[in-house]
Amino acid sequence: MGQGTKRRVGDRGQVTIPKELRDEFDISGGDEVEIREESGKIVIEKPISRAEMAAGYRARAAHLRQLTNEMDGVSREADEYLGDAPEWE
Known part of the structure; x- marks a missing residue:
């Protein structure tokens, strides 16, 4: 997934994380993620x-x-x- 994948943002601001990335970073439904702005970009990260x-x-x-x-x-x-x-x- 080096080049990224385009996703459409829903009316409520929701975006689905691609399955390949969820698997790679061990993110499952109900897990918490951290969302922040970093150098003009939106970063989604699994907390340590x-x-x-x-x-x-x-x-x-x-x-x-x-x-x-x-x-x-x-x-x-x-x-x-x-x-x-x-x-x-």
């Missing part, structure tokens, strides 16, 4: 659940731990290769 947000934070924390461990290793290698840093005045 607390569980999804928590999972995202956990993944980010794991990634940061991995980077910290990697940088600790690089720092140790640099110390071994270069020796202690001189005292700065």
Whole structure:
């Protein structure tokens, strides 16, 4: 659906989200969606659940731990290769 699909707006302002997009974004009848204006466009988006947000934070924390461990290793290698840093005045 990269190019989009035209839909007619009903008298009550209703628009049907195409089935392919509902399936792709796991949107079913009765689900809530967020509708907002963004840079002159209307954006319809499925809100992020607390569980999804928590999972995202956990993944980010794991990634940061991995980077910290990697940088600790690089720092140790640099110390071994270069020796202690001189005292700065």
